[in-house]
Amino acid sequence: MADLDWPAIDRFLMGEAWAGSRIPEYRDHLCHEIGPRWGGSEADLRASEYIRDQMEENGLGSPRLEQFQLDSWEHGDASLTVSGSGESLEIKPFLRCPQVDVTAPVVDLGFGTQREIEAAGKAVNGAIVVMNLGPEPFTAPLPHTARLTMAAASGAVAAVVVESKTGGRMEYRSANDWRAPGIAPHPLPTVNISFEVGGRLRYLAARGASARLQVESRFFETPANNVVAEIEGDTWPDEHVIVAGHHDTVFGTPGGNDNTSGTVAVMEAARVLAALKRETGVGPARTIRFGTWSGEEQGLQGAYAYVAANHGTNGRNSPPRFALNLDELSTGHMKGVVVMNEYMRGFMQAQLDTMNDDLKCHVQGPLDAHSDHFPFTRAGIPAGILWRWRFHGRHATSEFHHEPGDSAQKLNVRELKEYVGQISRLMLRLSHVPPGDWPENPHTADEIERRSVAEVGTHTPTFHG
Ligand SMILES: [Zn+2]
Known part of the structure:
Protein backbone atom coordinates (compact mmCIF):
# COMPACT_ATOMS: atom_id res chain seq x y z
CA MET A 1 0.00 0.00 0.00
CA TRP A 73 -45.01 -17.46 -1.49
CA GLU A 74 -47.80 -14.93 -1.76
CA HIS A 75 -50.95 -14.16 0.15
CA GLY A 76 -54.47 -13.01 -0.66
CA ASP A 77 -57.14 -11.93 1.81
CA ALA A 78 -56.43 -12.30 5.52
CA SER A 79 -59.09 -11.68 8.16
CA LEU A 80 -59.87 -12.25 11.81
CA THR A 81 -63.59 -12.20 12.64
CA VAL A 82 -64.93 -12.44 16.18
CA SER A 83 -67.62 -15.12 16.51
CA GLY A 84 -71.08 -13.86 17.47
CA SER A 85 -70.54 -10.10 17.07
CA GLY A 86 -68.93 -10.47 13.64
CA GLU A 87 -66.42 -7.77 14.57
CA SER A 88 -63.51 -7.74 12.14
CA LEU A 89 -59.97 -7.04 13.39
CA GLU A 90 -57.24 -6.00 10.96
CA ILE A 91 -54.32 -8.43 10.68
CA LYS A 92 -51.33 -9.09 8.43
CA PRO A 93 -50.06 -12.63 7.72
CA PHE A 94 -46.49 -13.52 8.63
CA LEU A 95 -44.34 -14.19 5.58
CA ARG A 96 -44.82 -17.75 4.30
CA CYS A 97 -47.87 -18.26 6.53
CA PRO A 98 -49.68 -21.37 5.25
CA GLN A 99 -53.27 -21.08 4.09
CA VAL A 100 -55.66 -21.39 7.02
CA ASP A 101 -59.39 -21.18 7.80
CA VAL A 102 -60.06 -22.03 11.42
CA THR A 103 -62.64 -21.04 14.04
CA ALA A 104 -61.45 -21.52 17.61
CA PRO A 105 -61.40 -20.03 21.12
CA VAL A 106 -58.91 -17.18 21.53
CA VAL A 107 -56.46 -17.71 24.41
CA ASP A 108 -54.15 -14.94 25.63
CA LEU A 109 -50.65 -16.27 26.40
CA GLY A 110 -49.10 -12.93 27.39
CA PHE A 111 -45.47 -13.09 26.24
CA GLY A 112 -45.86 -16.71 25.17
CA THR A 113 -43.28 -18.03 27.64
CA GLN A 114 -43.19 -21.70 28.69
CA ARG A 115 -44.48 -20.62 32.11
CA GLU A 116 -47.51 -18.88 30.58
CA ILE A 117 -48.21 -21.75 28.19
CA GLU A 118 -48.19 -24.19 31.14
CA ALA A 119 -50.45 -21.88 33.17
CA ALA A 120 -53.00 -21.84 30.34
CA GLY A 121 -52.96 -25.68 30.39
CA LYS A 122 -55.37 -27.58 28.19
CA ALA A 123 -56.95 -24.36 26.90
CA VAL A 124 -54.02 -23.95 24.48
CA ASN A 125 -54.91 -27.18 22.67
CA GLY A 126 -57.02 -26.28 19.64
CA ALA A 127 -56.91 -22.54 20.38
CA ILE A 128 -55.92 -19.43 18.46
CA VAL A 129 -53.31 -18.02 20.82
CA VAL A 130 -52.36 -14.37 21.29
CA MET A 131 -48.86 -13.39 22.35
CA ASN A 132 -46.53 -10.41 22.37
CA LEU A 133 -43.94 -10.11 19.66
CA GLY A 134 -41.36 -8.86 22.16
CA PRO A 135 -39.91 -11.21 24.78
CA GLU A 136 -40.70 -11.00 28.47
CA PRO A 137 -38.46 -8.30 29.97
CA PHE A 138 -35.94 -8.91 32.78
CA THR A 139 -35.45 -12.58 31.96
CA ALA A 140 -33.25 -14.24 29.31
CA PRO A 141 -34.97 -13.13 26.07
CA LEU A 142 -36.49 -15.87 23.96
CA PRO A 143 -37.12 -15.05 20.25
CA HIS A 144 -40.74 -15.11 19.08
CA THR A 145 -39.83 -17.93 16.69
CA ALA A 146 -39.00 -20.17 19.67
CA ARG A 147 -42.15 -19.13 21.55
CA LEU A 148 -44.33 -19.88 18.51
CA THR A 149 -42.77 -23.34 18.29
CA MET A 150 -43.61 -23.99 21.97
CA ALA A 151 -47.23 -22.85 21.45
CA ALA A 152 -47.53 -25.16 18.43
CA ALA A 153 -46.15 -28.05 20.48
CA SER A 154 -48.92 -27.44 23.04
CA GLY A 155 -51.59 -27.79 20.38
CA ALA A 156 -52.31 -24.19 19.36
CA VAL A 157 -53.86 -24.12 15.85
CA ALA A 158 -52.81 -20.56 14.98
CA ALA A 159 -51.13 -17.56 16.56
CA VAL A 160 -51.87 -13.84 16.57
CA VAL A 161 -48.70 -11.91 17.45
CA VAL A 162 -49.12 -8.44 18.93
CA GLU A 163 -46.80 -5.86 17.36
CA SER A 164 -44.45 -3.97 19.71
CA LYS A 165 -44.46 -0.76 17.66
CA THR A 166 -47.39 1.56 18.34
CA GLY A 167 -49.59 3.70 16.11
CA GLY A 168 -51.36 0.93 14.20
CA ARG A 169 -48.14 -0.26 12.54
CA MET A 170 -47.86 -3.87 11.40
CA GLU A 171 -44.77 -5.42 9.83
CA TYR A 172 -44.41 -8.47 7.67
CA ARG A 173 -42.41 -10.83 9.85
CA SER A 174 -40.99 -14.32 9.71
CA ALA A 175 -41.94 -17.15 12.05
CA ASN A 176 -38.90 -19.23 11.14
CA ASP A 177 -35.45 -19.34 12.67
CA TRP A 178 -33.13 -18.81 9.71
CA ARG A 179 -30.25 -20.53 11.49
CA ALA A 180 -32.00 -23.88 10.85
CA PRO A 181 -30.89 -25.69 7.66
CA GLY A 182 -33.10 -25.23 4.60
CA ILE A 183 -36.42 -23.41 4.67
CA ALA A 184 -38.36 -24.80 7.61
CA PRO A 185 -42.17 -24.97 7.51
CA HIS A 186 -44.05 -22.53 9.74
CA PRO A 187 -44.46 -23.80 13.31
CA LEU A 188 -48.13 -22.83 12.95
CA PRO A 189 -50.18 -20.32 10.91
CA THR A 190 -49.22 -16.91 12.30
CA VAL A 191 -50.48 -13.38 11.75
CA ASN A 192 -49.51 -9.97 13.07
CA ILE A 193 -51.93 -7.56 14.77
CA SER A 194 -51.20 -3.96 15.74
CA PHE A 195 -50.41 -3.03 19.34
CA GLU A 196 -53.75 -1.21 19.63
CA VAL A 197 -56.04 -3.74 17.91
CA GLY A 198 -54.18 -6.49 19.78
CA GLY A 199 -55.37 -4.85 23.00
CA ARG A 200 -58.95 -5.11 21.76
CA LEU A 201 -58.47 -8.81 20.90
CA ARG A 202 -57.10 -9.47 24.39
CA TYR A 203 -60.09 -7.73 25.96
CA LEU A 204 -62.40 -10.01 23.97
CA ALA A 205 -60.30 -13.13 24.72
CA ALA A 206 -60.59 -12.48 28.46
CA ARG A 207 -64.38 -12.61 27.96
CA GLY A 208 -64.29 -16.00 26.27
CA ALA A 209 -64.36 -14.95 22.62
CA SER A 210 -63.86 -17.32 19.74
CA ALA A 211 -62.79 -16.10 16.32
CA ARG A 212 -62.43 -17.21 12.71
CA LEU A 213 -58.97 -16.74 11.22
CA GLN A 214 -58.68 -16.89 7.45
CA VAL A 215 -55.51 -16.49 5.40
CA GLU A 216 -55.37 -17.19 1.69
CA SER A 217 -51.87 -18.00 0.54
CA ARG A 218 -49.91 -20.20 -1.83
CA PHE A 219 -46.36 -21.45 -2.33
CA PHE A 220 -44.80 -21.52 -5.79
ZN1 LIG B 1 -33.01 -6.00 4.68
Missing part, protein backbone atom coordinates in the same frame (compact mmCIF):
# COMPACT_ATOMS: atom_id res chain seq x y z
CA ALA A 2 3.04 2.22 0.61
CA ASP A 3 3.40 3.34 -2.98
CA LEU A 4 -0.12 4.72 -3.22
CA ASP A 5 -1.04 8.33 -2.38
CA TRP A 6 -3.87 7.48 0.02
CA PRO A 7 -4.75 11.07 0.97
CA ALA A 8 -5.25 11.86 -2.72
CA ILE A 9 -7.25 8.65 -3.24
CA ASP A 10 -9.45 9.42 -0.23
CA ARG A 11 -10.06 12.97 -1.48
CA PHE A 12 -11.17 11.61 -4.82
CA LEU A 13 -13.43 8.92 -3.34
CA MET A 14 -15.12 11.20 -0.79
CA GLY A 15 -15.42 14.01 -3.34
CA GLU A 16 -16.89 11.77 -6.05
CA ALA A 17 -19.23 10.10 -3.55
CA TRP A 18 -20.51 13.53 -2.59
CA ALA A 19 -20.42 15.77 -5.65
CA GLY A 20 -20.94 13.12 -8.32
CA SER A 21 -23.66 11.30 -6.40
CA ARG A 22 -26.49 9.57 -8.25
CA ILE A 23 -28.20 8.52 -5.01
CA PRO A 24 -31.38 10.63 -5.49
CA GLU A 25 -31.84 9.28 -9.03
CA TYR A 26 -31.32 5.64 -7.94
CA ARG A 27 -33.57 6.09 -4.91
CA ASP A 28 -36.35 7.61 -6.99
CA HIS A 29 -36.18 4.93 -9.65
CA LEU A 30 -36.17 2.03 -7.20
CA CYS A 31 -38.70 3.49 -4.72
CA HIS A 32 -41.03 5.55 -6.94
CA GLU A 33 -40.76 4.17 -10.48
CA ILE A 34 -40.48 0.49 -9.53
CA GLY A 35 -41.75 0.52 -5.94
CA PRO A 36 -42.40 -2.63 -3.89
CA ARG A 37 -40.38 -5.55 -5.28
CA TRP A 38 -41.13 -8.88 -3.65
CA GLY A 39 -38.45 -11.35 -4.76
CA GLY A 40 -39.32 -12.98 -8.09
CA SER A 41 -42.10 -10.49 -8.92
CA GLU A 42 -42.07 -8.57 -12.19
CA ALA A 43 -41.01 -5.43 -10.27
CA ASP A 44 -38.13 -7.31 -8.64
CA LEU A 45 -36.94 -8.52 -12.06
CA ARG A 46 -37.16 -4.98 -13.43
CA ALA A 47 -35.11 -3.73 -10.47
CA SER A 48 -32.38 -6.29 -11.19
CA GLU A 49 -32.24 -5.22 -14.84
CA TYR A 50 -32.11 -1.55 -13.86
CA ILE A 51 -29.23 -2.15 -11.43
CA ARG A 52 -27.31 -4.14 -14.05
CA ASP A 53 -27.87 -1.39 -16.64
CA GLN A 54 -26.56 1.27 -14.24
CA MET A 55 -23.50 -0.85 -13.49
CA GLU A 56 -22.92 -1.05 -17.23
CA GLU A 57 -23.38 2.69 -17.71
CA ASN A 58 -20.91 3.37 -14.90
CA GLY A 59 -18.20 1.31 -16.59
CA LEU A 60 -18.16 -1.73 -14.30
CA GLY A 61 -16.66 -4.96 -15.59
CA SER A 62 -18.96 -7.75 -16.83
CA PRO A 63 -22.23 -6.63 -15.21
CA ARG A 64 -24.57 -9.61 -15.30
CA LEU A 65 -27.73 -11.20 -13.96
CA GLU A 66 -27.38 -14.56 -12.25
CA GLN A 67 -30.76 -16.27 -12.29
CA PHE A 68 -31.91 -18.76 -9.66
CA GLN A 69 -35.15 -20.56 -8.78
CA LEU A 70 -36.87 -18.93 -5.81
CA ASP A 71 -39.06 -20.95 -3.47
CA SER A 72 -41.68 -18.21 -3.14
CA GLU A 221 -41.48 -21.52 -7.63
CA THR A 222 -40.36 -18.58 -9.74
CA PRO A 223 -37.12 -17.31 -11.29
CA ALA A 224 -35.34 -14.38 -9.66
CA ASN A 225 -32.13 -12.50 -10.44
CA ASN A 226 -29.01 -11.57 -8.52
CA VAL A 227 -26.90 -8.78 -10.03
CA VAL A 228 -23.10 -9.08 -10.11
CA ALA A 229 -20.39 -6.76 -11.49
CA GLU A 230 -16.73 -6.16 -10.74
CA ILE A 231 -13.59 -4.11 -11.12
CA GLU A 232 -10.74 -6.43 -11.93
CA GLY A 233 -7.71 -6.31 -9.66
CA ASP A 234 -4.39 -5.11 -11.11
CA THR A 235 -2.12 -7.35 -9.00
CA TRP A 236 -4.16 -10.39 -7.85
CA PRO A 237 -7.09 -10.47 -10.31
CA ASP A 238 -8.06 -14.03 -9.31
CA GLU A 239 -8.61 -12.99 -5.71
CA HIS A 240 -11.51 -10.79 -4.67
CA VAL A 241 -13.45 -9.04 -1.94
CA ILE A 242 -17.18 -8.41 -2.31
CA VAL A 243 -19.62 -5.76 -1.13
CA ALA A 244 -23.33 -6.53 -1.56
CA GLY A 245 -26.88 -6.00 -0.32
CA HIS A 246 -30.38 -7.18 -1.20
CA HIS A 247 -32.56 -5.31 -3.70
CA ASP A 248 -35.85 -7.10 -2.95
CA THR A 249 -38.47 -5.85 -0.47
CA VAL A 250 -41.53 -7.32 1.23
CA PHE A 251 -45.03 -6.58 -0.16
CA GLY A 252 -46.46 -3.10 -0.09
CA THR A 253 -43.31 -1.09 0.60
CA PRO A 254 -40.61 0.44 -1.59
CA GLY A 255 -38.15 -0.25 1.23
CA GLY A 256 -36.38 3.12 1.52
CA ASN A 257 -34.37 1.85 4.49
CA ASP A 258 -34.74 -1.90 3.85
CA ASN A 259 -32.98 -2.10 1.50
CA THR A 260 -32.93 0.61 -1.15
CA SER A 261 -30.32 2.22 1.10
CA GLY A 262 -27.92 -0.73 0.90
CA THR A 263 -28.64 -1.39 -2.80
CA VAL A 264 -27.91 2.22 -3.73
CA ALA A 265 -24.73 2.17 -1.61
CA VAL A 266 -23.49 -0.87 -3.58
CA MET A 267 -24.31 0.83 -6.90
CA GLU A 268 -22.61 4.05 -5.83
CA ALA A 269 -19.48 2.41 -4.38
CA ALA A 270 -19.14 0.60 -7.71
CA ARG A 271 -19.54 3.86 -9.65
CA VAL A 272 -17.08 5.80 -7.47
CA LEU A 273 -14.37 3.10 -7.55
CA ALA A 274 -14.78 2.69 -11.33
CA ALA A 275 -14.41 6.47 -11.70
CA LEU A 276 -11.24 6.40 -9.57
CA LYS A 277 -9.66 3.88 -11.87
CA ARG A 278 -10.82 5.61 -15.04
CA GLU A 279 -9.79 9.11 -14.00
CA THR A 280 -6.65 8.51 -11.91
CA GLY A 281 -5.45 5.07 -12.97
CA VAL A 282 -5.65 3.77 -9.40
CA GLY A 283 -7.51 0.50 -9.32
CA PRO A 284 -7.98 -2.29 -6.82
CA ALA A 285 -5.08 -4.71 -6.42
CA ARG A 286 -7.38 -7.72 -6.02
CA THR A 287 -10.75 -7.74 -7.77
CA ILE A 288 -13.64 -5.96 -6.05
CA ARG A 289 -16.97 -7.55 -6.79
CA PHE A 290 -20.35 -5.85 -6.30
CA GLY A 291 -23.59 -7.77 -5.82
CA THR A 292 -27.26 -7.14 -5.19
CA TRP A 293 -29.42 -10.09 -4.18
CA SER A 294 -33.05 -11.00 -4.58
CA GLY A 295 -35.01 -13.19 -2.16
CA GLU A 296 -33.42 -11.88 1.05
CA GLU A 297 -36.85 -11.43 2.56
CA GLN A 298 -37.63 -15.06 1.69
CA GLY A 299 -34.92 -16.75 3.71
CA LEU A 300 -31.81 -15.15 2.15
CA GLN A 301 -32.35 -17.29 -0.95
CA GLY A 302 -30.55 -14.99 -3.40
CA ALA A 303 -27.34 -14.87 -1.38
CA TYR A 304 -27.52 -18.64 -0.79
CA ALA A 305 -27.92 -19.18 -4.55
CA TYR A 306 -24.98 -16.89 -5.31
CA VAL A 307 -22.69 -18.61 -2.79
CA ALA A 308 -23.72 -22.07 -4.05
CA ALA A 309 -23.21 -21.17 -7.72
CA ASN A 310 -19.90 -19.37 -7.21
CA HIS A 311 -18.26 -20.92 -4.17
CA GLY A 312 -20.02 -24.25 -3.65
CA THR A 313 -18.58 -27.67 -4.39
CA ASN A 314 -18.72 -27.01 -8.13
CA GLY A 315 -18.43 -23.25 -7.74
CA ARG A 316 -17.03 -21.07 -10.51
CA ASN A 317 -14.76 -18.96 -8.26
CA SER A 318 -12.51 -19.19 -5.25
CA PRO A 319 -14.23 -17.65 -2.22
CA PRO A 320 -13.77 -13.96 -1.44
CA ARG A 321 -11.25 -12.80 1.12
CA PHE A 322 -14.07 -10.87 2.76
CA ALA A 323 -17.79 -10.29 2.11
CA LEU A 324 -19.34 -7.03 3.35
CA ASN A 325 -23.15 -6.95 3.57
CA LEU A 326 -25.09 -3.67 3.49
CA ASP A 327 -28.60 -3.76 4.93
CA GLU A 328 -30.70 -0.89 6.32
CA LEU A 329 -28.24 1.99 6.24
CA SER A 330 -30.68 4.70 7.38
CA THR A 331 -28.97 4.58 10.68
CA GLY A 332 -27.06 7.81 11.12
CA HIS A 333 -23.39 8.17 10.34
CA MET A 334 -21.36 5.10 9.52
CA LYS A 335 -19.95 3.81 12.81
CA GLY A 336 -17.87 0.85 11.78
CA VAL A 337 -18.02 -2.79 10.77
CA VAL A 338 -19.23 -5.90 12.59
CA VAL A 339 -17.26 -9.00 11.65
CA MET A 340 -18.72 -12.43 12.24
CA ASN A 341 -15.64 -13.97 13.85
CA GLU A 342 -13.24 -12.78 16.54
CA TYR A 343 -10.09 -13.61 14.57
CA MET A 344 -10.89 -10.80 12.10
CA ARG A 345 -11.23 -8.07 14.75
CA GLY A 346 -7.64 -6.79 14.97
CA PHE A 347 -7.14 -6.99 11.22
CA MET A 348 -10.31 -5.07 10.41
CA GLN A 349 -9.70 -2.47 13.12
CA ALA A 350 -6.23 -1.84 11.65
CA GLN A 351 -7.80 -1.16 8.22
CA LEU A 352 -10.39 1.16 9.75
CA ASP A 353 -7.70 3.02 11.71
CA THR A 354 -5.98 4.00 8.46
CA MET A 355 -9.18 5.91 7.57
CA ASN A 356 -8.81 8.24 10.57
CA ASP A 357 -12.57 8.48 11.22
CA ASP A 358 -12.89 6.72 14.60
CA LEU A 359 -14.63 3.77 12.94
CA LYS A 360 -14.95 0.72 15.18
CA CYS A 361 -14.79 -2.99 14.49
CA HIS A 362 -17.15 -5.09 16.60
CA VAL A 363 -17.62 -8.85 16.62
CA GLN A 364 -20.88 -10.76 16.38
CA GLY A 365 -21.06 -13.29 19.23
CA PRO A 366 -23.72 -15.95 18.58
CA LEU A 367 -24.33 -16.32 14.85
CA ASP A 368 -26.76 -13.92 13.24
CA ALA A 369 -28.96 -15.20 10.40
CA HIS A 370 -30.98 -12.03 9.85
CA SER A 371 -29.36 -10.85 6.62
CA ASP A 372 -27.25 -11.78 3.61
CA HIS A 373 -23.88 -12.07 5.35
CA PHE A 374 -25.15 -15.36 6.79
CA PRO A 375 -24.99 -17.55 3.65
CA PHE A 376 -21.35 -16.44 3.31
CA THR A 377 -20.61 -17.07 7.00
CA ARG A 378 -22.22 -20.47 6.76
CA ALA A 379 -19.96 -21.36 3.83
CA GLY A 380 -16.93 -20.54 6.00
CA ILE A 381 -16.30 -17.20 4.23
CA PRO A 382 -15.19 -14.23 6.39
CA ALA A 383 -18.08 -11.75 6.39
CA GLY A 384 -19.20 -8.55 8.04
CA ILE A 385 -22.09 -6.13 8.12
CA LEU A 386 -22.89 -2.47 8.51
CA TRP A 387 -26.20 -2.74 10.18
CA ARG A 388 -28.44 -0.72 12.40
CA TRP A 389 -28.98 -3.13 15.28
CA ARG A 390 -25.32 -3.39 16.02
CA PHE A 391 -24.73 0.20 17.04
CA HIS A 392 -26.16 2.79 19.34
CA GLY A 393 -27.17 6.26 18.22
CA ARG A 394 -29.37 5.15 15.35
CA HIS A 395 -32.04 7.25 13.67
CA ALA A 396 -35.76 6.89 14.24
CA THR A 397 -36.02 6.34 10.46
CA SER A 398 -34.07 3.10 10.78
CA GLU A 399 -36.94 1.71 12.86
CA PHE A 400 -38.90 1.31 9.61
CA HIS A 401 -38.75 -1.85 7.55
CA HIS A 402 -41.23 -4.44 6.22
CA GLU A 403 -44.12 -1.95 6.29
CA PRO A 404 -45.59 0.78 4.05
CA GLY A 405 -43.96 3.49 6.20
CA ASP A 406 -40.52 2.41 4.95
CA SER A 407 -40.83 4.95 2.14
CA ALA A 408 -38.25 6.73 -0.01
CA GLN A 409 -37.93 9.48 2.62
CA LYS A 410 -36.44 6.94 5.05
CA LEU A 411 -33.27 7.00 2.97
CA ASN A 412 -31.09 9.93 4.07
CA VAL A 413 -29.21 11.11 0.99
CA ARG A 414 -26.40 13.04 2.69
CA GLU A 415 -25.62 10.32 5.20
CA LEU A 416 -25.69 7.70 2.48
CA LYS A 417 -23.14 9.75 0.50
CA GLU A 418 -20.84 9.49 3.49
CA TYR A 419 -21.39 5.72 3.65
CA VAL A 420 -20.53 5.38 -0.03
CA GLY A 421 -17.27 7.26 0.42
CA GLN A 422 -16.30 5.26 3.50
CA ILE A 423 -17.27 1.90 2.00
CA SER A 424 -15.27 2.70 -1.15
CA ARG A 425 -12.22 3.66 0.94
CA LEU A 426 -12.50 0.47 2.99
CA MET A 427 -13.01 -1.89 0.04
CA LEU A 428 -10.09 -0.37 -1.85
CA ARG A 429 -7.86 -0.78 1.21
CA LEU A 430 -8.94 -4.40 1.60
CA SER A 431 -8.16 -5.00 -2.06
CA HIS A 432 -4.58 -3.81 -1.49
CA VAL A 433 -3.73 -5.93 1.59
CA PRO A 434 -1.16 -8.52 0.38
CA PRO A 435 -2.32 -12.15 0.58
CA GLY A 436 0.22 -12.95 3.31
CA ASP A 437 -1.07 -10.16 5.60
CA TRP A 438 -4.58 -11.61 6.00
CA PRO A 439 -5.24 -13.53 9.21
CA GLU A 440 -5.67 -17.27 8.82
CA ASN A 441 -9.35 -18.30 8.95
CA PRO A 442 -9.56 -20.92 11.72
CA HIS A 443 -13.22 -21.77 11.02
CA THR A 444 -14.55 -24.42 8.66
CA ALA A 445 -17.99 -24.42 7.08
CA ASP A 446 -18.81 -27.66 8.94
CA GLU A 447 -17.93 -26.12 12.28
CA ILE A 448 -20.07 -23.02 11.58
CA GLU A 449 -22.97 -25.23 10.47
CA ARG A 450 -22.81 -27.17 13.76
CA ARG A 451 -22.78 -23.90 15.72
CA SER A 452 -25.69 -22.58 13.67
CA VAL A 453 -27.88 -25.61 14.36
CA ALA A 454 -26.92 -25.60 18.06
CA GLU A 455 -27.94 -21.95 18.38
CA VAL A 456 -31.42 -22.35 16.81
CA GLY A 457 -34.03 -20.89 19.16
CA THR A 458 -31.59 -18.76 21.15
CA HIS A 459 -31.53 -14.98 21.34
CA THR A 460 -29.27 -13.05 18.92
CA PRO A 461 -27.58 -10.22 20.87
CA THR A 462 -28.72 -6.70 19.91
CA PHE A 463 -31.52 -8.04 17.74
CA HIS A 464 -34.87 -7.49 19.41
CA GLY A 465 -37.31 -8.11 16.55
